[in-house]
Amino acid sequence: MTLVEAAHAFSFKSRELVAEGHGAPEQPERIRKRSILEKSTQLFIKSNFFEKALNVLDFLEQYYSNDCVNYERLSQIYDQRANCFELITGTERNVLNRFYGVKFYGETFSDYFKGQTFIFRRDGFFMNDQMMRELTEKFTGAKISPKPPDDTELAELNDPNSGKSFVYIFNVKPDTSDVFDFRETPSSFMASHFCDVSKFFSEKPIRKRRPADAEKLNEMAEWYREIVRYDVRFPLQGMVRISPIIRTGQPEILSPINAQ
Secondary structure, eight states: HHHHHHTSSOOOOOEEEEEBBBTBBBBHHHHHHHHHHHHHHHHHHHTTTTHOOOOOOOHHHHHHISSSSSSHHHHHHHHHHHHHHHHHHSSSOHHHHHHHEEEEEEESSSSTTTTOEEEEEESSOOHHHHHHHHHHHHHHEEEEEEEEHHHHHHHHHOOSOOEEEEEEEEEEEOOOOOOOOTTSHHHHHHHHHHEEEEEEEEEEEOOOOOOOOEEEEEEEEEGGGEEEEEEEEEEEESSEEEEEEEEOOOEEEEEEHHHO
C-alpha cells in the first residue's frame, strides 16, 4: 500500500526526470510510476491480497491502453487478472477465518518477541506444521511446540542464565456475531464476519468426571471445552498480517450443550 500511495504522487502524463533513489535509477516520472505499480502488484499477489492487485492492474491497463500502447503487456495484464480471479474463487482462498496464535517464552528473544503473544493471519490453507517449520528456521535453537511448556520447562525459561527459549503455537478463531440474515449476500457475510476482526478465542477439549465416581467418565465427558478470549491491538483480515494481544480473558468452561 505504501508503494501505491507513492505511485499516486507521479503522473503517467509527465516525462520529467525523477532523481535516482530507493533502488530505482534516474528515469522519467511516468516510468517510475509504472515500475512502482508493477512492483506493488507482485507484492499483493504474493501476499494473497488479490483484490488489491486487481485495483492496481486497472491503473496499468489504462497506462498501456492510452499513454504507452503495448498490446503484449496488455495481454499479460489480462492473464494476471484472470489468475487473480481464479485464486480469489479457489476453495483455499475462501477459507478466511484461519488464524493462529504464537507465544514466546524465554530471555533469548528480542524485546519485540520476548514474553509476547501474537495472532497471525494465515495465507489461505496454512496449517500449523508449516508455521512450525518456518518458526524453526527463524528461531534456531528454540523449541517449537503445539503444546505450552510444562512447569519444569517454565522454571528453566524463567531463568535468564538457562539460555532456553520456547515458542508455543496454537489455533485461534474470530470471535464474531453468528446472527444470520438471509438477505445478506455471501460475500457481504464473509466480509462482515471475518474482516476487521479484533476479538478472537482459542478452545481445547477437556475431560470432566462424575463427582460421585472419579474412576468413570460420563458419556459427555469428552465434549467439554475450555475457551480463552483475546483482544488484539490491530484488526486482522485486512492489510495487517500480525497483531499483538493486548488482553487475555480468564478461561471459560463450556458444557457439551454450550460447546455446540
